[in-house]
Amino acid sequence: MTAHLRNLQGNAACALGAIAAGCRFYAGYPITPSSEIAEWMAAELPRVGGIFVQMEDEIASMAAVIGASLGGMKAMTATSGPGFSLKQENLGYAVMAEVPCVIVDVMRGGPSTGMPTRPSQADVMQARWGTHGDHPSLVLAPHSVAEIYSETIRAFGLAERLRTPVVLLYDETLGHLIETIATEPPPPEALLERKWAEGPRREYRPYAAGEDLVPAMARPGDGHRAHTTGLTHDETGFPTQDPERVARLLDRLLGKLEHHRALIEKVDRVETEDAELLIVAIGIAARAAKAAVGALRRQGVKAGLFRPVTLWPFPEEGFRSAVATAKTVLVPEMNAGQLVLEIERLAPAGVTVHRLGRYDGEPIAPEEIVAAARELVR
Amino acid sequence: MSTSPETIDLRALRRRQPRFSGMDPGHRACQGCGQSLAAHIVTEAAGPDVIVANATGCLEVFSTPWPQTAWRIPWIHSLFENTAALAAGIETALKQQGRPTKVLAFAGDGGTFDIGFQTLSGMIERGHNVLYVCFDNEAYMNTGVQRSSSTPHAAATTTSPAGRVRPGKRHLKKDLLAIIAAHHLPYAATATVAYPGDIKAKVRRAMAIEGPSFLMIHAPCPLGWMHGPELTIKVARAGVETGLTPIIELERGEVVSVLPIREKKPVTEYLRLQGRFRHLLGDDPVAVEERTHLQALADHNIETYGLLAREGDLRDSLSAALVRRGGAIR
Numbered sequence: 001m002t003a004h005l006r007n008l009q010g011n012a013a014c015a016l017g018a019i020a021a022g023c024r025f026y027a028g029y030p031i032t033p034s035s036e037i038a039e040w041m042a043a044e045l046p047r048v049g050g051i052f053v054q055m056e057d058e059i060a061s062m063a064a065v066i067g068a069s070l071g072g073m074k075a076m077t078a079t080s081g082p083g084f085s086l087k088q089e090n091l092g093y094a095v096m097a098e099v100p101c102v103i104v105d106v107m108r109g110g111p112s113t114g115m116p117t118r119p120s121q122a123d124v125m126q127a128r129w130g131t132h133g134d135h136p137s138l139v140l141a142p143h144s145v146a147e148i149y150s151e152t153i154r155a156f157g158l159a160e161r162l163r164t165p166v167v168l169l170y171d172e173t174l175g176h177l178i179e180t181i182a183t184e185p186p187p188p189e190a191l192l193e194r195k196w197a198e199g200p201r202r203e204y205r206p207y208a209a210g211e212d213l214v215p216a217m218a219r220p221g222d223g224h225r226a227h228t229t230g231l232t233h234d235e236t237g238f239p240t241q242d243p244e245r246v247a248r249l250l251d252r253l254l255g256k257l258e259h260h261r262a263l264i265e266k267v268d269r270v271e272t273e274d275a276e277l278l279i280v281a282i283g284i285a286a287r288a289a290k291a292a293v294g295a296l297r298r299q300g301v302k303a304g305l306f307r308p309v310t311l312w313p314f315p316e317e318g319f320r321s322a323v324a325t326a327k328t329v330l331v332p333e334m335n336a337g338q339l340v341l342e343i344e345r346l347a348p349a350g351v352t353v354h355r356l357g358r359y360d361g362e363p364i365a366p367e368e369i370v371a372a373a374r375e376l377v378r
Numbered sequence: 379m380s381t382s383p384e385t386i387d388l389r390a391l392r393r394r395q396p397r398f399s400g401m402d403p404g405h406r407a408c409q410g411c412g413q414s415l416a417a418h419i420v421t422e423a424a425g426p427d428v429i430v431a432n433a434t435g436c437l438e439v440f441s442t443p444w445p446q447t448a449w450r451i452p453w454i455h456s457l458f459e460n461t462a463a464l465a466a467g468i469e470t471a472l473k474q475q476g477r478p479t480k481v482l483a484f485a486g487d488g489g490t491f492d493i494g495f496q497t498l499s500g501m502i503e504r505g506h507n508v509l510y511v512c513f514d515n516e517a518y519m520n521t522g523v524q525r526s527s528s529t530p531h532a533a534a535t536t537t538s539p540a541g542r543v544r545p546g547k548r549h550l551k552k553d554l555l556a557i558i559a560a561h562h563l564p565y566a567a568t569a570t571v572a573y574p575g576d577i578k579a580k581v582r583r584a585m586a587i588e589g590p591s592f593l594m595i596h597a598p599c600p601l602g603w604m605h606g607p608e609l610t611i612k613v614a615r616a617g618v619e620t621g622l623t624p625i626i627e628l629e630r631g632e633v634v635s636v637l638p639i640r641e642k643k644p645v646t647e648y649l650r651l652q653g654r655f656r657h658l659l660g661d662d663p664v665a666v667e668e669r670t671h672l673q674a675l676a677d678h679n680i681e682t683y684g685l686l687a688r689e690g691d692l693r694d695s696l697s698a699a700l701v702r703r704g705g706a707i708r
Contacts, residue, residue: 030521042537054525054537057493113434
């Protein structure tokens, strides 16, 4: 298969990545700056035998995606901050009922309607804690158009393989950034797929999981009996408030992502081997940080970049090894300080953590990071 | 100033007449925007003693560019889905404090037919003293022309594109008025920017009623419908004269009056003016079938509401348009 070079905006790359991953169901609702994903899906999905449904609102879009996934299809929706807020209850349902699906949040300035056409990274914590209750979150944060394409494919793989909703998080700048990328669909055997229920129907228990902690899903029409609910349940799927069963379910749900950290975690490091100043950034801020690392190195500052491509669960080990030689950590992010909280939690004693925040609707420029870094190493 | 009756300039006289304007010019609407025209007429007729709750959409965006507002009346931007509920809260709080006033809720078709549908239903059911105005331009124009459940059958939008396989949207326009009527509210009506006098009469009517009322105004969008900005009124009027846009009034769910069509036109007279229906104008079987279907829908409207004017009807579509242009009915 030959690579096909195209000029695409991030949102288009997301749509094409989803199709390459085997997504054939999209339910969505117009919201700036994510609407192009819906528009591309509306045009492209029918060509590959897929279905695009424009729903009546944000909540319905998320619910329809969950329904389609339970119905046996790879399904996705996309939105931005206000819509992401509306989807949260359904997102929690997908976590609890273990329904694979992909939700794209193209971040814009908030809170509330905020700045629909301006970038922000202020949904870092909403993506982690937006829905209520103790729950695991799986969030990927690409930083280029090419990576939006590849991470969308990876998002589907993780969602299907681990039976969990996966959030793809990037900002307006990346959504509308146009770059030349190779859209090369991965071979089918390279895709991670859902584990379907097999074996005697009589013995099937919908939420019984083996060592990998992921229960096999009943394929509709196969005859396996499954009870699906957002109520706390045991292996049978039926609701229970028995403390032992409740704890067992939550232990497994929370442990599921921990168990698969090796599969889930993905980090990017730039010159971290001897870095005394470590910059930690995601998305478009990481693009600026990459340029800043080059500039700082030329100025004799031993700078490096650690970029969690998998944002949640946070790649703790990757960060610990990247921060090993550092004396100072700088976290540039387009919000009032969200990612920095996790870095403060994980930074070893003696390492000082600083943030460079901006929430005025403008991306952070490399020069700002260089200037802040030079202040810190002076 | 001349006092001679022969030299009275009617135009100048009309300009000197004190007239309330709820919305000032100088906002950032596109040329030929039907919604801005409708909002201007509605607020002019409603008068100063109102509070407006306005859903997210073009009207909200273009009327309040920093650091200005086009509004001469108290005006609040809500969210997208919550306008009717926010209006209900404002109205209830004022009533509770002994200072009742009419609250207007403004929203587009997306905020009314789709995401705000639930709060609209609740507001009407509870009987709040709110006039809800839906500016119906039949798609999500503010986010880039995506289909809504008000988009007519076969219209092309960015999420219901017309191509070789599908000739635009595959679903019927939701009959929202029928659903509103099922709430048995005191007053509901449709209107169109082609007949400003009719809008004003209906707003005044609604303002005089204590309780919920609903007005849906057909408002062409040159950008989304793909027609020249100078054609807004012509397009809106063609909607009426073909029967595709029935202009009716309901009391407690019953039709009490209609704007009669004097000369019925074929639906192609409406379709051919707009780029969103361009794919329906050819001789290919799909286009012919879709046109036939739309004609059947128009005929159904005409039949259902009895839209054809009787001879000599002074309130018909032609007379109403003449009045708008300053002509007189004799």
